[in-house]
Amino acid sequence: xxxxxxxxxxxxxxxxxxxxxxxxxxxxxxxxxCGKSNIIRGIEILVGEKFPTYQLIGDNDFxxxxxxxxxxxxxxxxxxxxxxxxxxxxxxxxxQDMIMTIKKQTAFSRIHNSKDLYFKDEKTGDIIVNYDxxxxxxxxxxxxxxxxxxQYGNGxxxxxxxxxxxxxHAFLVTARSLKVFFCKSRLDEEKMxxxxxxxxxxxxxxxxHFLSKKLRDSLLTTTVxxxxxxxxxxxxxxHYSWFGKLVAGIWNKNKILLEESSGKTYEELIRLSAxxxxxxxxTVFASNIQMVKTLLEGAIAHKAISFKFxxxxxxELYKNVQLFVNDGxxxxxxxxxxxxxSAVIIALFSLYCNDYHNNSSLLIAEEPELFLxxxxxxxxxxxxxxxxxxxxxxxxxxIISTHSTEYLKHVDLFNNTRVYKDTGGNFTxxxxxxxxxxxxxxxxxxxxxWSNNSEIFFADKVVLVEGGRYS
Numbered sequence: 001x002x003x004x005x006x007x008x009x010x011x012x013x014x015x016x017x018x019x020x021x022x023x024x025x026x027x028x029x030x031x032x033x034c035g036k037s038n039i040i041r042g043i044e045i046l047v048g049e050k051f052p053t054y055q056l057i058g059d060n061d062f063x064x065x066x067x068x069x070x071x072x073x074x075x076x077x078x079x080x081x082x083x084x085x086x087x088x089x090x091x092x093x094x095x096q097d098m099i100m101t102i103k104k105q106t107a108f109s110r111i112h113n114s115k116d117l118y119f120k121d122e123k124t125g126d127i128i129v130n131y132d133x134x135x136x137x138x139x140x141x142x143x144x145x146x147x148x149x150x151q152y153g154n155g156x157x158x159x160x161x162x163x164x165x166x167x168x169h170a171f172l173v174t175a176r177s178l179k180v181f182f183c184k185s186r187l188d189e190e191k192m193x194x195x196x197x198x199x200x201x202x203x204x205x206x207x208x209h210f211l212s213k214k215l216r217d218s219l220l221t222t223t224v225x226x227x228x229x230x231x232x233x234x235x236x237x238x239h240y241s242w243f244g245k246l247v248a249g250i251w252n253k254n255k256i257l258l259e260e261s262s263g264k265t266y267e268e269l270i271r272l273s274a275x276x277x278x279x280x281x282x283t284v285f286a287s288n289i290q291m292v293k294t295l296l297e298g299a300i301a302h303k304a305i306s307f308k309f310x311x312x313x314x315x316e317l318y319k320n321v322q323l324f325v326n327d328g329x330x331x332x333x334x335x336x337x338x339x340x341x342s343a344v345i346i347a348l349f350s351l352y353c354n355d356y357h358n359n360s361s362l363l364i365a366e367e368p369e370l371f372l373x374x375x376x377x378x379x380x381x382x383x384x385x386x387x388x389x390x391x392x393x394x395x396x397x398x399i400i401s402t403h404s405t406e407y408l409k410h411v412d413l414f415n416n417t418r419v420y421k422d423t424g425g426n427f428t429x430x431x432x433x434x435x436x437x438x439x440x441x442x443x444x445x446x447x448x449x450w451s452n453n454s455e456i457f458f459a460d461k462v463v464l465v466e467g468g469r470y471s
Contacts, residue, residue, distance in 0.1 A: 001091040001178075001220050001360040002397040003043065009129050010063040010080035012038040015427035016127055021399065022415045023090070025388060027408055028401040029457050030419035035428030036401040039419070040224060040364055042085045043399070045182055047222045047362065049241050051213055052182045052194050057083075062186050065426055079186060082131040086181040086197075091395050092173040095218040095359035099169045105162040107209035108198070109140040109147075114205055116145035117197065134183035135191035137209050160209070168215070174201040180216065213240070222362040223349050225342060227370055235333070235345065237319045244319075246352040338371045339380070346383045350390050360395040363387055369404035377406045405454035413446060414438035418457060 002023045008014035013035045019028075028036050045052045064079040111117060118129045133145055140146050141159045150158035163171060172178065177199040185191035195208035196215075223242055238244045323333045325340060333341055346363070353361040365384060369377045384407075388396050400407050408416065418431045433441075449456070456462045 001089045001093055002395050003047070003087045003220075003362065003399075004090040005088040006039060006043055007084075007086045007088075007127075008039070008042050009082075009084040009127060011042055011083045011085055012061055012063065013421070013426075013428040014038050014042065015063045015065075017428055017430050019417055019430045020432055021397070022412070023395060023397055024415070025385070025398045025411050026400070026415045026417070027411050028399065028417045028419055029403070029408070030401075031458075032403075034419045034421050035430075036419050037227070037366065038428065039430070040366055040399070040401060043087060043364065044222070044224050046085055046087050046180050047216070047220050048224060049222070051216075053192065057184050059186060063427065081186050082129070082135070082183065083186075084129045084131065084134065084181065084183045086179050089178045089180065089219060091360065092175070092178075093360055093395055094169065094172055096169050097358060098214055098218040099172075100165045102165045102168070102212060102214050104212070105164050106168050106212070106215065108161045108163065108206040109143075109159055109209065110149065110161070111145055111205040111207055112147055114199075117205065117207075129183075131183055131185070133207075134181060134193040134195075135185050135188075137193045137195055137207070140207065140209055161206075171200065172198065175199060176201060176203065178219075180211070180219070218359060220360050220362055221353065222364065223345075224364040225345055225366060225368065227367040235323060235348075242349060242352045246348060246356055247319075249352075249356040339376045342368055342372075342380050343383055346380070346387055350387045353387075353394060353396070354391055360397070361391075362397045362399070364399045366401050367403065368400065369402060369406065374406070377404060381406050381409075403458065405458075408454040408457060409450045412438070413441055413449070416457060420460075 003021050005021065006017075006019045008017050010016075017035075017039070019039060028039065030036050045055060059079055062079045062081075062083050064077050066075050067078050068075055116130060117133065118127055120127055130145070133140075133143060136143070146159050148157040148159055149161060152158065175198045177197075179197040181193070181195060181197060183193045195211045196206075198206045198208075200206060221242060235243050237247060239248070323344065324330055325333050325336045325344075333344060342365075346365075349361075349363060363384070365380075368380050368384065372380065384398055384400065388398050390396070402408075414433050414435070416432070420429055420431075421427065422429055
């Protein structure tokens, strides 16, 4: 599966925004503080590693504008009372094995029509969200927007459908549309909703009463390489992170076989288990293609990468593993530069996607060019592209926010998004080519833009001159 659309209402600078995404590579460009990171953070809340209900959403996360009190002339900040985030998912390569491990049945309620969820105001063009419904998932049976599924003889009505795992999988793979949403009230800490909107094969709209982590993770596996590229964020050895699952998966796969052999210490066990990761990471720095290998060696100075055992006596022994890089001095990766961190994280995530999960993968790289010289930027760009082409059995999607023209080359212009602030500098606007305009662009024009003219995507204004000359 992949994200085909992101919608946000009242989230940070995203007063109301709809961004279309395509399968494959997508690029977001714009000035600093224009809202690129807010789009990424919104997507991460919905489908990232950390469940949104465990994330701290404060007043600063709600869209805020300034107003003037007429009587006093005082300028005051007025925050929105609610926020709403939503992604639309295309494709139906759902991880059936993971869904079948869900023990509790999933509750759905059928909504009368889509306008009970949200609709566009014909006068203003604004999207009106039914925040109260999305924030009251525990009370769906009492909502007037919910249809009666069955009428009992005692006058009571059934308004909830419970689905076991097998039925749930069949329901989702045949759905016409599938959306993940998160809604939260600023005024009432208890009012919050995280769930699915499903338009079933028959055309009815259904909303879940809750969304389990296993169900969410069966749809899409996501990692975000942030601009800071902190090892504490991307390479956390916790049970819910992709990196933790990767190391634990390799550990558990080899543990039984290795423990049958005598004379193996825990350090030897982990070292042997880490060889699979190490060999895959090594491909980032020692490609079979000599040209790429030369670029890598010129971009990032290093000698070796290794996984080392730190004896902290943890119950889950794989959590004692730490990644080291030897560039003359053997030190943990967090003590190395951001360029080498980026390359290693991309390679490890690609390994995890290849071997340890069965559904689609989304990699978001935020300003991957930071702190890198031009040659290193080309290396990271090549590794990001390699992630996209690294699997034939999985859908893979890449979203990049950037200030560099390097990451715009050979990207279909239909997949580019330009982000900027309104004239008042208050809220974010996203502009994209429509499908009709995109089809009019010839390959010759695209090559012209990809060559040395990609800077126009970062400009406020562009002047095109034809036939002019200096006298």
